[in-house]
Amino acid sequence: MCVKVIILCATFGLVSGAGVLPDSVDAALGGTVMFTTSLAPTQTPFISISWSTGTKNIITSNAGGNFTGPEYEGRITLFISTGSLELRNVALSDTGQYRVNIIPAGAAAIVGSIILNVYEPVSNVRVTVSSSDLVEFNSSVTLSCSAAGASLTTFLWLNGSIEVTASDRGHLTDGGATLTITTVGRYDQGPFTCKVSNLVSSNISDPVQLSINYGPDGAILSISPLLDYYEEGSDVSLSCSADSRPAAQFKWLLNGELLSFTGAQIQMINIQTSQSGNYSCQAFNSKTLRYKTSQPASISVLRRITNIHVESSSNEPIEGTSVNITCDASGPIFTRKWLINEQELNPSENIVFYDQKRVLSFTVLKRKDSGKYVCEISNPISTQTTVYTLSVIYGPENVQISGPKEIQVDKTVKLTCFSDSVPAANYTWIKNGTVLTQSSEYIKSMAGSSDSGQYICRASNEITKKTSEAAHTVFVSAAQESLSAGAIAGITVALLVVVAGAAAGGFHVYKHQKDRRLSKNSLKEQHVYENPSTAHNFNTDEENVYENDLNAYDRHL
Template sequence: MEIAVIRVILLGLISGLTNGAGVLPDGPLNATVGGTVTLTTTLTPTENPVFSVIWRFGDKNIITLTNTNTTAPEYEGRITLFIYTGSLELRNLALSDSGEYTVTILPHGAAELVGRTTLNVYEPIDSVRAEANSTDLVELSSVRLSCSSSGSSLSFLWMNGSSEVTASDRVHLTDGGSTLTITNVLCYDQGPFRCNVSNPVSDGTSDTINLIISYGPENTNLKLSPSQEYFEKGSNISLSCSAVSRPEAHFNWFLNGEELPDTGPELRLVNVQESGNYSCRASNIKTLRSETSVQSRVSVLGASITSSPNLPSEGNSVNLTCDAVGPSITRKWMKDGSDLSLADNMMFYDVNRVLSFQPLKKTDGGEYSCHVSNTINTVEARYIMVVNYGPENVQIKGDNETQRGQTFTLTCSAESEPSASYTWILNGKEIYSSAVYTKSAEPSDSGNYTCQVMNSVTMRSSSKVHGLTVTAGGGLSAGAIAAIIITCLIVTAASAAGGYYIYKKKVNNKPQLNNTVQLQQPNQEHVYENASLVYENV
């Protein structure tokens, strides 16, 4: 056998070795465990067998055909070699048969050919199963679905109905796609979900999973019947409430914000006497959520006052409009409980329906009422006018001078509606945002403090500047220091004079002393020094 192999190699060296591009099909080839695959060469069958064929799996020989046929023991009964093309059939495949296969062929009268390809053997897909950790869910909760299957090299694909499930901020695919987690579950996440599992040789699909998702209530809506702008006293009215909800919603009713004893999707009003704002609240016993409808007005000769859209600020033009329901209406305006007297900036339009301020003044704030009358009834509507103004009259209270280490407080105030915001600026730099600024003084705190006042409604601002000087503190003034220096000089002079006097007295009383210093008209400085010397000698 070794001689035959050597002969094949020598023939290859003599004829030239060709790495057989196209000798074997492009890989990888895919096959199933227990199945059969043929590694087919591209050689055209001839009348004579090929001269030599060697098949290898990795670095192991499978079969060698030269003068004799040699087959590896583990492949006995599992392979068939086609001697006219050099193709090889493998049967009863196992996962361990996956890998690279190499064929070396020496055809008659031609150069040696070498081909390579890769074979992947897979376990087939079987027993695909999908499960959910819960199928009874509440909207915005979470659910986890898992998929399992026999087989190898599995790929997982989740479907919701006919749509593929893809990852998003609330949809997560983990464990190679076998686990699907949905956070913040929504009503359209109910399914049906199914899991498709595949590999290159087979696929399978699980049974469907349907989720029961409780949601709502939402889109709560109230309707009046008959639907009309106003009603006469004694009318009968029906109100109905609906909402999108699973399970079906439970309904409660409210009049002007107060709960009524009535329940259910319909409320019947019999012999209505007064106007009111009706609303319904839908509740879900499963989600424990509720939603209230927009109020619906049942008007029985009513009146209301509305302000024009522009901001009720000082200097703006503002209109108050008194609207009423019913025929033959007359209107009477009052302010703060007294008949309204028109000022020079007020006027009426549209037969007292509109009260106009041109422009609005700060003093125009207060409670306005409109009394509406007809042959049926008289009603009143009220409106509190809040006039926005300012800021103005900015004031700063606080010391202009303080010492280092002492606490100083600056208080800023201004007239404003609504209340203004305050910003302190020191030497052009913002340092604090409040009306009151308190700090332990440092030399760097000296300077000009600007209080910037801003009204966020009128978008107006104003400011005031306050100067503050921080002194060193804890020391003496220049005058005090000068006084101390003068006092020290006086004491020094007196001490010098006293020393000189003692010197003279000692000299007169003890002429026998040695080392007596002779003084010759000393100036004051010399007197002091000589007096000290005499005193030491004594």
């Protein structure tokens, strides 16, 4: 039993005053501080607990009760299970060394001490700025931080939520209380705050925003509506923007020349072609005294295509000649096209274009070139077309006559003449060198034997001055009469009388007429065979002589 007591006594001897309290504790003015011992709570009451500072007794607690110093009444609380002490409403005068003396039951006294440091809490933190009107790249600024109770304090600067540290442009002096930014930029505008801390408290300033004038940068010109070309008389809006503080002032230029317009936006109403050109805007900052000019933007104003027309170099385009057809219009012309049968016309051996298709030239006109030619002129805002009808003049050619070759006496002769000709040919009918009529048709009613013969149709073109002919032979035969049986019987007796005498002569006359026609036809056929290109001109002196001889022979018979 004695051995156990010796061990216990030795144990208490080791802990008395050794690590019972920390070396020091910090407290804020007006706050609360706890002097906490390292003793575990015990169920056995201590015989005595005593706290003091300097010569002052703070509290003594023993079997006789608790005795509190007058100036600590209501400010302290003693925790009798551990011997810890709470001190409230701490004053600067509470700074100093505090001691505790604890006497456990049946053990050596426990003694400890602790230093109390009382600090005034940080308050009234504020930032002052050397200048609030700064110019980017030109100005420097100093921010100073101050606070009440700023003893043993530290300073932390924030730009927004980002900590500001020392750099090439940022310098911290006065223990961090002063921040200097050289050559400010637009992103140095803040907000800046200063956080001040000491051992017992911290506080942060109100944010400070720097006014940094910058720009103008990125001058941009916008056009609405944005088109490649604008029709004369339309409306166009131009606006200019730039990144600038303060807001930029704007001027406008056309082809580098200053306009009277000012402001960030201009409205051009009823724009004219004279207003075409390269527009640009110039931004100006009255604080930085800097200018920035936008990239130029082109505005092209066009008139619509009007008054399209076609002219020909000849009013009488004759086959084999050349002709130029010119297409023009009022307004700015970007493209010309020639079309026929809805297909674009391309250069060929016979077709040549001049002056950017302004002139369509036919080197040698052919009748197949006739047709309706469409000229199409356009610019980006309009298109107009016109039609020119080309009629190639030619002929007459291939003259032909239609009609009977043989009719009976007292019937009507109707002959029709036609030919290939543009314009339509004029027709003249000729018989035996005599002009019968000037028409495409020859009509003779009640034809007699004298109407037999060769008819010539002569076609002529008033423009080409050409003529061409064709011939057609008509034979008018005697009418066949119908007689009754009695008449035939009566006539038969009389005829028998004269038949014998006239037989030889009649046969001779018939043969002569037949031979006459055969000879004449043979003569014509021979002429046609030998002169096929002038077959229609079979009205020669030779035929006339032959005709006269036959007529004389007829009269003799």
